[in-house]
Amino acid sequence: MSELLVATRKGxxxxxxxxxxxxxxxxxxxxxxxxxxxxxxRDGTRLAALDHGHFGCKLHRSRDGRTWDEIAAPTYxxxxxxxxxxxxxxxxxxxxxxxxxxxxxxxxxxxRVWCGTIPGGLFRSDDGGDSWELVEALWNHPSRAKWFGxxxxxxxxxxxxxxxxxxxxxxxGVSCGGAWLTTDDGASWEQRAHGMRAAYLPxxxxxxxxxxxxxxxxxxxxxxxxxxxxxxxxxxxxxxxxRSWHELSENARxxxxxxxxxxxxxxxxxxxxxxxxxxxxxxxxxAKVVVSRTRDGGKTFxxxxxxxxxxxxxxxxYRHALDVxxxxxxxxxGSTTGSLWVSEDQGDHWTHVxxxxxxxxxxxxxxx
Amino acid sequence: MPQVHFTANIQRHVxxxxxxxxxxxxxxxxxxxxVGNPRARGYVLDDQGALRKHMVVFVDGQQIRDRxxxxxxxxxxxxxxxxxxxSGG
Numbered sequence: 471m472s473e474l475l476v477a478t479r480k481g482x483x484x485x486x487x488x489x490x491x492x493x494x495x496x497x498x499x500x501x502x503x504x505x506x507x508x509x510x511x512r513d514g515t516r517l518a519a520l521d522h523g524h525f526g527c528k529l530h531r532s533r534d535g536r537t538w539d540e541i542a543a544p545t546y547x548x549x550x551x552x553x554x555x556x557x558x559x560x561x562x563x564x565x566x567x568x569x570x571x572x573x574x575x576x577x578x579x580x581x582r583v584w585c586g587t588i589p590g591g592l593f594r595s596d597d598g599g600d601s602w603e604l605v606e607a608l609w610n611h612p613s614r615a616k617w618f619g620x621x622x623x624x625x626x627x628x629x630x631x632x633x634x635x636x637x638x639x640x641x642x643g644v645s646c647g648g649a650w651l652t653t654d655d656g657a658s659w660e661q662r663a664h665g666m667r668a669a670y671l672p673x674x675x676x677x678x679x680x681x682x683x684x685x686x687x688x689x690x691x692x693x694x695x696x697x698x699x700x701x702x703x704x705x706x707x708x709x710x711x712x713r714s715w716h717e718l719s720e721n722a723r724x725x726x727x728x729x730x731x732x733x734x735x736x737x738x739x740x741x742x743x744x745x746x747x748x749x750x751x752x753x754x755x756x757a758k759v760v761v762s763r764t765r766d767g768g769k770t771f772x773x774x775x776x777x778x779x780x781x782x783x784x785x786x787x788y789r790h791a792l793d794v795x796x797x798x799x800x801x802x803x804g805s806t807t808g809s810l811w812v813s814e815d816q817g818d819h820w821t822h823v824x825x826x827x828x829x830x831x832x833x834x835x836x837x838x
Numbered sequence: 839m840p841q842v843h844f845t846a847n848i849q850r851h852v853x854x855x856x857x858x859x860x861x862x863x864x865x866x867x868x869x870x871x872x873v874g875n876p877r878a879r880g881y882v883l884d885d886q887g888a889l890r891k892h893m894v895v896f897v898d899g900q901q902i903r904d905r906x907x908x909x910x911x912x913x914x915x916x917x918x919x920x921x922x923x924x925s926g927g
Contacts, residue, residue, distance in 0.1 A: 546885040
């Protein structure tokens with residue numbers, strides 16, 4: 471059975487299922503912000519991103535789930551003295567601000583790990599994180615001049631989907647910069663956010679793919695042409711390899727705003743969201759924590775609240791803080807107020823695992 | 839030779855014992871430290887080699903002026919303190 475990794479503002483917690491209950495088995499990096507954690511299905515390696523604030527962002531690796539070693543953090547190259555900012559660009563510092571995505575490569579690319587960051591750089595490692603290289607084709611893409619920060623001061627790569635059919639095909643989600651696809655292992659990139667809509671921009675710019683703010687993009691493992699996006703504006707779906715996106719916000723209940731999305735690994739029509747009141751509010755609708763679930767590709771949504779607090783609850787769930795396990799039956803999510811819930815029946819019922827964790831940044835089931 | 843001391847807070851993450859190093863500027867002195875302790879570099883300097891935003895360096899009790907180039911001069915008897923700023927974090 472998978473273990474459950476919970477990255478929080480004050481450490482990394484590893485939970486195991488024992489005697490039919492999920493319990494905290496380990497606590498690592500206590501006192502340090504752990505912005506993200508990943509589990510590699512190829513060999514079980516875990517990566518934890520630490521954000522030390524004063525001392526910068528660091529990466530740690532565990533081969534056994536018990537002991538951790540610091541490895542290289544992605545580092546932006548020296549900015550050339552004669553570098554000319556693209557016309558219209560708001561210059562961003564060439565400094566790592568946050569590790570916002572960690573995704574192992576395909577089974578045919580041992581050692582490959584992709585890392586998305588703020589201020590917008592994508593990095594690639596081919597030695598499991600011992601060294602990193604900025605993906606220059608994306609960093610130097612002229613369209614990057616149109617990216618801007620959403621929530622954070624600078625843009626960032628937060629979603630990385632490696633196509634299980636072909637590891638050289640990688641889809642990114644960028645806030646705010648749309649969705650980007652490479653089909654040649656990062657050598658070239660094209661915009662794939664057509665159909666997304668940005669109500670936070672003037673009408674004439676609302677459909678510009680470069681200005682879209684997908685909060686999270688996921689891909690169905692069994693049908694990789696099928697993707698879901700929880701966007702700043704609502705819920706979008708693509709069934710054609712992200713060539714086009716269709717908005718389903720009007721069907722969403724109780725609201726279409728939120729950060730995370732999870733899709734069933736074997737059923738592209740089955741996806742989960744954690745809705746909130748949009749923009750400056752960022753609290754659950756009517757102060758009730760619920761998960762919304764669609765089983766029919768977004769035509770209808772179930773509102774699931776059994777086991778979740780239904781009055782005066784102000785938990786927000788960040789984009790990496792919802793996950794579904796490889797079986798597709800077990801879900802977990804953690805909140806900004808330090809609660810963690812698990813469901814073992816696709817969201818019908820939820821168990822409150824803890825109410826006293828630090829603010830939760832990321833929740834991931836182990837994959838090996 | 840200049841003496842370099844690091845904040846106690848950094849020791850939790852990477853050991854940075856005090857030491858004497860050669861150098862006529864803050865940059866030269868710190869780089870001399872990092873030759874023997876390369877992991878410490880990223881804790882003190884950013885990707886571009888400037889002092890991290892929320893770090894501060896004192897030379898003989900005075901904050902350095904050049905946080906980017908680290909060109910402030912240090913004398914052979916200087917005491918360099920690498921500290922956390924009280925901002926940020």
